[in-house]
Amino acid sequence: MKLSVIGRGIRPWEHLTLAGLRALKNADVVLGIEPDNGAWQALSQEFSLPAIKSIDFLYRDGATDSENYKAFVAFVADVCTQYENVALVVAGHPRLGVSVSQWFSSNALPADIEVEFIEGISSFDAMFNDLACDPLEKGTLVVDANRLLLFNYLLDPAVDTFIYHVSSVGNVRTDFIDCTRSNRLTWLARYLSEYFPPDKKIVLCKAANKTGDDAEYVEITLDSLVENSKQIDPGTTLFIAGEKPKQLNPKFLNQLRSSHDSAAVYC
Numbered sequence: 001m002k003l004s005v006i007g008r009g010i011r012p013w014e015h016l017t018l019a020g021l022r023a024l025k026n027a028d029v030v031l032g033i034e035p036d037n038g039a040w041q042a043l044s045q046e047f048s049l050p051a052i053k054s055i056d057f058l059y060r061d062g063a064t065d066s067e068n069y070k071a072f073v074a075f076v077a078d079v080c081t082q083y084e085n086v087a088l089v090v091a092g093h094p095r096l097g098v099s100v101s102q103w104f105s106s107n108a109l110p111a112d113i114e115v116e117f118i119e120g121i122s123s124f125d126a127m128f129n130d131l132a133c134d135p136l137e138k139g140t141l142v143v144d145a146n147r148l149l150l151f152n153y154l155l156d157p158a159v160d161t162f163i164y165h166v167s168s169v170g171n172v173r174t175d176f177i178d179c180t181r182s183n184r185l186t187w188l189a190r191y192l193s194e195y196f197p198p199d200k201k202i203v204l205c206k207a208a209n210k211t212g213d214d215a216e217y218v219e220i221t222l223d224s225l226v227e228n229s230k231q232i233d234p235g236t237t238l239f240i241a242g243e244k245p246k247q248l249n250p251k252f253l254n255q256l257r258s259s260h261d262s263a264a265v266y267c
């Protein structure tokens, strides 16, 4: 028995990998979390893939995230006992913010089920492309809003920062119908204000989710984050651009300069 957890990318029509496509062709049954149904039907026809069966009915609005994940794992485990090759398609990359993937790889499934994870283009990939920033240029912090606040992670204003799950700050429930009702954004705003001035520009990011959809990148200031809560939905990430670094290691700068001076000349 084999379970292939396949990242469909943010826009499946453009982002599904060849490895994902092959695993789908080989599957006896294809399950999907948040499948993009329109694109999926077209893909199924073009590549003769099995129809995708959405398991979103297992999401219960207002249940805790872990209750929902448990239901997913139990359902998938049950399907795996009935078919040799099961594919589970998830949005983006299966290792970026997909808690069920962590559960699958930490013995939540019976030992006789082999699990593989197939990469997909993540929201992170799509955002740094849209924002035209190279994550290595200034360095990048990618962090979950709740873990940031729970563990008091240090922020560095010199690096680019992407904060995920800003639709559920201080809330362990899956409120997909109206995420604003329990989103405690004031906690996040207060935490960020320890590192950034009130007029710091921040961006609410939504990379296009469907082929032909518009991306939404809304620039606001930190002091207006809470009043902009209505602009945030479960697919929103907060981006804070890194500023010019305030410190530099002069000895290391000399090392870089001397390596430049002694570099071989080829012409």
Ligand SMILES: C[S@@+](CC[C@H](N)C(=O)[O-])C[C@H]1O[C@@H](n2cnc3c(N)ncnc32)[C@H](O)[C@@H]1O
Binding pocket: 010, 091, 092, 093, 094, 095, 096, 097, 098, 121, 122, 123, 124, 127, 163, 164, 165, 166, 167, 205, 206, 207, 208, 209, 234, 235, 236, 237, 238
């Ligand atoms: C449960 S995680 C899933 C991420 C997904 N596996 C991926 O690879 O992008 C959901 C979070 O991803 C981010 N996200 C999802 N879709 C997005 C998009 N189109 N643009 C920006 N961020 C997105 C948001 O922070 C959202 O709260």
